Amino acid sequence: MSGFCMKSSGSSFHGKSGSSSTGTKCGRWNPTTEQVKLLTELFRAGLRTPSTDQIQKISNQLSFYGKIESKNVFYWFQNHKARERQKRRKVSFDDDKDVIVHRDNSMNTSTQSKSKITYSIYRRISFIHLLSFEFP
Amino acid sequence: MSGFCMKSSGSSFHGKSGSSSTGTKCGRWNPTTEQVKLLTELFRAGLRTPSTDQIQKISNQLSFYGKIESKNVFYWFQNHKARERQKRRKVSFDDDKDVIVHRDNSMNTSTQSKSKITYSIYRRISFIHLLSFEFP
DNA sequence: CAGTTATGAATGAACG
């Protein structure tokens, strides 16, 4: 179906810390330990959906440890957040009581007023626009 | 013969607990290769926001290859257009590449702007109809 | 090497 650039031959094996010295562009991004560590820290710090600017910043920082693109950061946060939620969901799968799963909306420490901001300034600032794949 | 929920290719079928096949129970629409191909052709042919009539027509055509609903077609075009734009919007966002000033003037070339609001409402109503009057 | 797991990538569905 999706015909990407298949990994034709055996590329660099578990080269964790090693940067992409070769021209191995195909295949998916494999974050290094330092990269994951930093990302996790940011996540634990409360960052869930980084803005475009933040993503670029992070990507730039992480590029020191190895090859990385902005979209990788974007996907990482997306997946991490989704996984966290998914696991939470699976936990409350045992109780057949009334599902009173109070959502843990620990998004930000700021007092994000969830009031009826009917026509406020939406956060419609373009958040993610950094997908750059190739398409058929 | 028809009415598969699985994708025609691959079918790795990961460790998905539960989700037994209850007849033709399918979580979300999974287009077949032929369906995607046809949709892509239509998109490349210039179709961007098909009308309700067109959507039903397309849906009917594609139902030959498998289970499909009108709303799927609607969503497909919405997503495809949005993601095409996402990719084009800020392509080449890598860190040390020179920042290309996005001169992607995505203004609409058509001067048919009779009333965008009215059109928007029309689209929404049409979509609701698609959800309501889905028939085999 | 084959089967399993972890996770990056993709996309259908829906929200605001």
Add this chain to the structure above:
DNA sequence: CGTTCATTCATAACTG
């Protein structure tokens, strides 16, 4: 329409 959420697909990495 742009953005976000949920689910799925594909594959690197792990295990035996």
